[in-house]
Every structure is written in C-alpha cells, then in structure tokens.
Amino acid sequence: MAKLKIDDLKKIKEKVQGTIAIRDGSHRAKITVHMGTCGIAAGARTILNAFMDEVNRRGVTDVILTTSGCAGLCSKEPMATVEVRGAAPVKYIELDEEKAKRIFADHVMDEKPVIEFALVQGSETTY
Amino acid sequence: MGKVYRTHILVCAGTGCVASGSLKVRDKMISEIERHGLKDEVMVASTGCNGFCAAGPITIVHPEGIFYKRLNVDDVPFFIEELLIKGRTVKKHLFTEEQRNEQIPIMNDIGFFKNQVLVVLKNRALIDPDVIDEYIGRDGYLPTSKALLEMTPDQIVEEVLTSGLRGRGGAGFSTGMKWKFCKEAKGEVKYILCNADEGDPGAFMDRSVLESDPHAVLEGMIIGGKAIGAHKGYIYVRAEYPLAIQRLNTAIGQARDYGLLGENIFGSGFDFDIELYYGAGAFVCGEETALMQSIEGKRGMPRPRPPFPAHKGLWAKPTVLNNVETFANIPQIIMRGGAWFASLGTETSKGTKVFALTGDVTNIGLIEVPMGITLRQIVYDIGGGIKNDKGLKAIQIGGPSGGCLPASIIDTPVDYESIVKTGAIVGSGGMVVMDEGNCMVDIAKFFLGFTAEESCGKCTPCRVGTAILLEKLTDISEGRGKDGDIEILETVGRNIISSSLCGLGQTAPNPILTTIRYFRDEYEAHIYDKKCPAKRCKALITFAIDPEKCTGCTLCKRNCPQQCISGEKKMPHTIDQSLCIRCSLCYDSCKFDAITVA
Ligand SMILES: Cc1cc2nc3c(=O)[nH]c(=O)nc-3n(C[C@H](O)[C@H](O)[C@H](O)COP(=O)(O)O)c2cc1C
Numbered sequence: 021m022a023k024l025k026i027d028d029l030k031k032i033k034e035k036v037q038g039t040i041a042i043r044d045g046s047h048r049a050k051i052t053v054h055m056g057t058c059g060i061a062a063g064a065r066t067i068l069n070a071f072m073d074e075v076n077r078r079g080v081t082d083v084i085l086t087t088s089g090c091a092g093l094c095s096k097e098p099m100a101t102v103e104v105r106g107a108a109p110v111k112y113i114e115l116d117e118e119k120a121k122r123i124f125a126d127h128v129m130d131e132k133p134v135i136e137f138a139l140v141q142g143s144e145t146t147y
Numbered sequence: 148m149g150k151v152y153r154t155h156i157l158v159c160a161g162t163g164c165v166a167s168g169s170l171k172v173r174d175k176m177i178s179e180i181e182r183h184g185l186k187d188e189v190m191v192a193s194t195g196c197n198g199f200c201a202a203g204p205i206t207i208v209h210p211e212g213i214f215y216k217r218l219n220v221d222d223v224p225f226f227i228e229e230l231l232i233k234g235r236t237v238k239k240h241l242f243t244e245e246q247r248n249e250q251i252p253i254m255n256d257i258g259f260f261k262n263q264v265l266v267v268l269k270n271r272a273l274i275d276p277d278v279i280d281e282y283i284g285r286d287g288y289l290p291t292s293k294a295l296l297e298m299t300p301d302q303i304v305e306e307v308l309t310s311g312l313r314g315r316g317g318a319g320f321s322t323g324m325k326w327k328f329c330k331e332a333k334g335e336v337k338y339i340l341c342n343a344d345e346g347d348p349g350a351f352m353d354r355s356v357l358e359s360d361p362h363a364v365l366e367g368m369i370i371g372g373k374a375i376g377a378h379k380g381y382i383y384v385r386a387e388y389p390l391a392i393q394r395l396n397t398a399i400g401q402a403r404d405y406g407l408l409g410e411n412i413f414g415s416g417f418d419f420d421i422e423l424y425y426g427a428g429a430f431v432c433g434e435e436t437a438l439m440q441s442i443e444g445k446r447g448m449p450r451p452r453p454p455f456p457a458h459k460g461l462w463a464k465p466t467v468l469n470n471v472e473t474f475a476n477i478p479q480i481i482m483r484g485g486a487w488f489a490s491l492g493t494e495t496s497k498g499t500k501v502f503a504l505t506g507d508v509t510n511i512g513l514i515e516v517p518m519g520i521t522l523r524q525i526v527y528d529i530g531g532g533i534k535n536d537k538g539l540k541a542i543q544i545g546g547p548s549g550g551c552l553p554a555s556i557i558d559t560p561v562d563y564e565s566i567v568k569t570g571a572i573v574g575s576g577g578m579v580v581m582d583e584g585n586c587m588v589d590i591a592k593f594f595l596g597f598t599a600e601e602s603c604g605k606c607t608p609c610r611v612g613t614a615i616l617l618e619k620l621t622d623i624s625e626g627r628g629k630d631g632d633i634e635i636l637e638t639v640g641r642n643i644i645s646s647s648l649c650g651l652g653q654t655a656p657n658p659i660l661t662t663i664r665y666f667r668d669e670y671e672a673h674i675y676d677k678k679c680p681a682k683r684c685k686a687l688i689t690f691a692i693d694p695e696k697c698t699g700c701t702l703c704k705r706n707c708p709q710q711c712i713s714g715e716k717k718m719p720h721t722i723d724q725s726l727c728i729r730c731s732l733c734y735d736s737c738k739f740d741a742i743t744v745a
Pocket residue numbers: 313314315316317318319320322342343344345346347430431432433434435436468469470471473474575649650651
C-alpha cells in the first residue's frame with residue numbers, strides 16, 4: 021500500500037460515504053419503498069432494485085434507500101416515499117421501473133417532485 | 148464509490164456484548180440473510196461498544212437507527228424474517244422505558260442515549276473499529292494532516308491550551324500545560340505515552356474507547372508527538388484487555404500500511420511510530436512514574452517528583468503521559484478548534500467526560516456527558532433511576548481514590564472543583580450508584596481492601612496505614628468497634644494523605660473520610676449499638692422467623708446449608724442462632740416474608 025496523501029483521505033471518504041451516511045443520518049434524501057406483503061406481491065422488490073441501480077449507477081453518496089411495511093393503501097402499491105431534506109415527504113403510488121427511474125432523476129437528483137405520480141404530500145406523524 | 152445497501156445491521160462487538168454472544172448473533176444474521184438471498188441489499192457489520200451493556204447483545208438497524216436489545220442467536224431467524232422480508236419493526240426486542248412503560252424504537256429517543264453528548268465516543272456504534280476506511284469516512288486522520296501540514300508545534304499547544312482540556316486519567320491537570328513544558332524541555336529524544344492501564348475496579352471507559360475507536364487515540368498521540376517533538380509513542384495497556392489489544396494492533400497495522408504511522412507522514416517530513424507495552428495489572432503501575440519504570444523493565448514503583456516526566460521521564464528523556472480519553476479528545480480539538488471545545492462544559496472544566504455507570508441503577512453502561520451535568524441528571528435521566536423502586540442512598544465517584552456522596556447533594560454539578568469540594572474526585576470515571584441496601588462501612592472496607600492490597604509498599608504511611616485502616620474497618624463491621632475508632636480512622640487517614648509519595652496513598656483514605664463525613668451515624672450505629680442499619684454486615688445481624696407469617700412450607704429448611712432451621716410441616720419454623728452463618732438464603736427464598744433481619 022502506497023503512503024496516503026491528503027487527497028487520498030478525501031477519496032477514501034467518498035468511497036465509504038454511502039456506508040456512513042446511512043448510519044449517521046447525514047443524508048440529503050431518503051427513499052422508502054413500502055414492502056408489506058401487499059407491496060411485495062405488487063412488485064415492490066423490482067422498484068427497490070430499480071432505485072438501488074440508480075444509486076449505484078450514478079454513484080451518489082448522500083441518498084439512502086430503505087424499506088418499510090405496508091403504507092396502508094394496499095390497492096395503490098407498489099408505493100414509495102421520497103424525503104428530500106428540508107421538504108415535505110412525497111408518497112408515490114402504482115410504481116413501475118420506469119416511474120422509479122424518473123422519480124429518481126427528477127425528485128431525488130433535481131429536487132422537483134413528480135406530481136403526476138404522487139398521491140399526496142406530507143405524511144402521518146410517526147416516530 | 149462503495150456499494151450501497153438499503154439496510155445496515157450493526158451488531159455491537161464491545162466486550163460486554165461479545166460476552167453475551169454477539170459474534171454468534173452476527174454470524175447467524177449473515178447466514179440468514181444469505182439464505183433469503185438478500186446479501187446484496189443488506190450489510191451486516193460489527194461495531195465497538197454502544198455503552199448500554201446491560202441490554203446486550205445489542206443490534207442497531209439503520210437508516211432508521213432502531214435499537215434492539217437482548218437479541219440472541221435463537222432470535223435471529225424470526226428477527227431477519229420480520230425485519231427484512233416483512234419490513235416490520237421487531238417489537239419483541241425494543242427497549243422499554245420502565246417508568247413510562249412504553250416501547251421506544253429509535254435509539255436516540257431512549258433516555259439513556261438522548262441525554263448524552265458524544266465527543267470522545269462520536270464514532271461508537273457507527274463505524275467498524277477494524278476498518279480504517281470507515282474511520283476516515285468520519286473525517287478521521289484529517290486532524291493529523293492538519294496538525295502535520297498546517298500547524299507549528301506552538302500552534303498545536305496553543306489550541307490545546309485554548310480548549311481547556313484537562314487530563315482524564317484522574318488528576319485533571321491541564322493537558323496544554325503539560326505539552327508546553329515538554330515541548331520547551333531540551334532533548335533530542337522525547338516520548339509520548341498513553342496510559343491505558345485502567346486499574347480502578349469497575350471502570351471500563353478507556354477499554355471501551357480503545358475498542359470502539361482506536362484510531363482516535365493513535366491520532367491524539369501523533370499530534371502530541373508533533374507538538375512536543377517526539378517520534379516514538381508507547382501505549383501502556385493492561386494485558387487483561389485482549390480485545391482492546393487486538394483492535395489496537397489492527398489499527399496500528401492499518402495506519403502503518405497507509406503511511407499514517409512511520410516515516411514522513413503525509414509527506415510532512417515528520418516521523419512517528421507507536422508500540423504497545425502490556426501491563427501486568429498492578430494498580431500502582433497506572434501512576435505515571437511507576438508506569439515509566441515498568442516500561443523500562445523495572446519493578447513498577449513511584450519515584451519522587453520533581454524531576455517531572457516533562458523533563459525526565461521514560462529513560463530520563465522528556466516525556467508526556469496522557470490518558471486514553473485525553474488523547475481521544477485531541478483530534479477534534481485540532482479539527483474544530485480549542486474554542487469549540489471550550490464552549491462545552493463549565494468555566495473550569497471543559498468538554499465532556501465518559502463515565503462507567505454501574506450499581507443499583509436501571510440502565511447500566513458507559514456514558515459520555517458534558518461537564519457540569521448534575522449527578523441527578525446522570526442517575527435519573529440517563530440511568531433511569533434506581534432499580535426495583537428502591538431509594539437512592541449514595542453515589543460512589545472516583546473509585547478507590549474517590550468518595551461516597553449522599554443523596555442529599557445529588558444536585559452537585561459534575562466538574563473537577565465541585566466534586567473535590569464534596570471530598571470525592573471526578574477521577575477517571577467510575578460511578579457506582581447505591582440504593583438503601585448498601586452499608587457505607589462495608590463500602591469503605593471494600594475500597595480499603597483494594598488499596599491496602601495494591602499499595603506498592605514503598606512509603607511506610609501508605610503500606611502500614613492502609614492496613615491499619617482496613618483492620619479498624621473490619622473490627623467495626625464485625626462488632627468489635629470501640630469509642631474513638633472514628634477519630635483514629637480520621638487521623639490515620641489524614642496522615643497517609645500528607646505523607647505518601649504518590650496518588651495512591653494520597654487518595655486511599657477518601658472513601659473512609661467521605662463516608663464518615665456524610666454517614667457518621669452509620670459508623671456510630673456499628674460501634675455503639677452493634678447494629679448495621681443497612682443489614683449488610685453479617686456479624687451484626689440476626690435472622691429470625693416470624694411465627695405469625697410462617698406457613699411451615701419447609702422451603703427455608705431445605706435451602707439452609709447449615710441445616711439449622713427446624714420445624715414440622717405446616718408449623719412455624721425456628722432458626723438455631725448458634726449455627727446460623729447469616730448467608731441470607733432463607734430470607735431470599737421465603738415466599739411469605741416471614742424471615743426478619745435485625
Ligand atoms: C495509583 C494510581 C493509579 C493510576 N492509574 C491510572 C490509570 O489507570 N489510567 C490513567 O490514565 N491514569 C492513571 N493514574 C494517573 C496517572 O498518574 C497520570 O496522572 C495520568 O495518566 C496522566 O494523564 P492525563 O493528564 O491525561 O490524565 C493513576 C495514578 C495513580 C496515583
């Protein structure tokens with residue numbers, strides 16, 4: 021292993037940023053794919069994979085991807101919630117791979133919600 | 148760019164959790180995750196100690212930061228299925244706050260964690276201590292690069308002076324001053340030493356820092372080396388800390404591979420390397436001059452100061468010795484500035500302090516709090532109050548060098564000056580909370596037993612004096628106390644303090660002097676009434692059976708190791724006092740509260 025230069029610290033930091041951000045809450049945006057039984061049956065895993073591909077392909081480090089249980093609207097699955105820091109969360113319904121890619125590009129990257137796929141803005145109060 | 152995972156499952160691998168099986172839990176998680184085909188979505192890692200050791204094995208699931216307690220190997224298949232396949236919080240393992248009787252899923256909402264301020268422990272449970280890249284990911288080694296490339300030794304010392312940091316090993320001496328003296332001392336060869344001897348009974352602050360964030364300590368030493376002009380550091384770590392030693396060795400190896408230890412670090416022209424030295428566990432070897440003798444291969448005994456180690460330390464070279472926690476504060480002082488650090492804490496005690504909180508408190512574990520927090524906040528807000536609805540009697544702070552403070556002064560702020568005024572010391576961070584069932588004479592006897600055993604014997608007042616104190620305390624607790632004993636304890640104690648060479652003797656009487664100061668009536672009850680009010684001292688209590696309450700169930704009779712309980716079935720039993728050894732087994736086993744202690 022060659023000796024580290026100061027720039028190498030930055031490179032290593034970038035490399036592990038995705039790992040660290042998910043743990044210390046320093047992310048800019050969070051995508052939650054609802055994976056209750058209903059969501060999984062409706063194809064939520066494809067949506068999750070689509071988002072994951074986007075994260076990996078674009079090499080973004082400040083976006084975290086997570087899953088949760090049923091969002092309570094089983095007929096509108098697959099669903100996902102996108103929260104960009106400082107803005108209200110947006111719930112998206114009846115997703116497919118293409119929609120997921122678009123949401124990622126517009127909402128997560130450019131911070132412009134994709135209104136036509138959205139159910140509502142906001143969310144119930146939770147922990 | 149590292150791979151992205153949707154979920155991180157972090158299993159605590161501190162000594163406490165490893166002892167309760169956390170490594171097996173981690174391995175089982177990995178195999179279950181593979182079985183479900185989720186290997187590419189979910190990451191399992193182990194971290195250093197979370198501090199909440201009583202709840203182990205601990206698992207934390209991110210990004211939500213959900214805290215799961217007591218998750219054992221057998222629970223794993225169900226846990227993984229619920230969490231990852233069904234996407235649910237696994238209620239069974241959530242933490243329940245006893246007073247509120249409600250489950251609290253989010254780690255940072257739990258009182259134990261919420262009221263802490265993490266500086267030294269900022270990486271705990273967030274990084275894998277065996278992976279240097281994760282440490283760098285949390286801005287690790289940036290402070291070193293700043294100190295080596297952008298700062299002069301004077302500027303480093305100045306920053307540490309501004310921070311107001313005082314040594315965390317017990318005495319609370321200004322770290323900046325210590326570095327300044329050593330920097331100004333003449334000499335080609337100087338040394339930086341880290342004191343990881345941690346000899347106080349019940350203390351595990353330093354062990355936990357080393358286990359959860361070893362690189363922070365290495366960085367502190369490198370920066371200290373640059374400040375005073377040392378190129379070699381030793382960590383004096385007790386051999387009974389195998390996990391800490393293993394993590395340190397891994398960390399040192401990785402730092403060397405990256406060129407963060409060795410020659411010409413960051414191309415700055417500064418060379419520095421670190422070696423471990425294993426201590427055999429003698430308490431006195433934690434004292435600075437004894438520690439240096441021990442590294443030199445001699446018997447660890449304190450020597451008179453001056454000369455101070457800053458001028459003549461290890462191998463008679465100028466030396467700085469600091470505690471583990473002291474060093475772990477340094478990187479952040481360099482990165483965020485001394486003024487930032489000085490903004491935490493009180494006028495004279497800056498920053499935070501790590502404590503090992505144990506005893507009769509609900510939440511036992513390792514905590515980090517801002518200086519100036521009150522004992523009440525520690526015991527109730529973080530500790531969750533006294534276990535089993537009992538009352539608080541005393542708080543022992545500072546270990547064998549400290550004292551027992553009564554519940555009446557629970558609003559005392561925890562800073563060096565306020566605690567010294569009470570007769571105790573902040574010390575290295577041991578804090579034992581005691582309920583009404585503790586006898587203060589017995590506690591004093593416990594600590595004196597420790598110091599009498601650990602006294603190196605060099606100074607007669609300490610060697611003989613601690614033995615006299617222990618003998619007197621034993622007499623008092625066994626019913627042989629006489630009028631005048633309290634005065635003898637006080638006089639001998641004060642003499643040991645004023646005539647011993649090192650901190651061991653200078654503080655050994657503190658547990659006695661504080662218990663006499665705050666609980667004199669308890670000593671008097673032992674001496675004059677031959678009674679132990681807390682009903683702890685065996686020679687002063689008798690067990691009896693209340694015939695009104697006894698149902699004759701025979702349980703006590705069957706449990707009695709002396710076979711000194713007699714009585715027919717369904718008839719009241721009696722204890723033969725001449726044979727009773729006061730083991731308390733009858734008392735503990737009786738289901739009808741029929742055994743009385745007086
Ligand atoms: C009997 C005795 C035992 C000690 N044990 C320790 C110890 O285990 N760890 C420690 O850091 N300091 C211990 N000290 C304090 C050290 O002598 C020294 O003051 C300290 O390591 C300096 O570091 P600091 O300024 O960073 O606190 C002990 C002192 C005495 C008198």
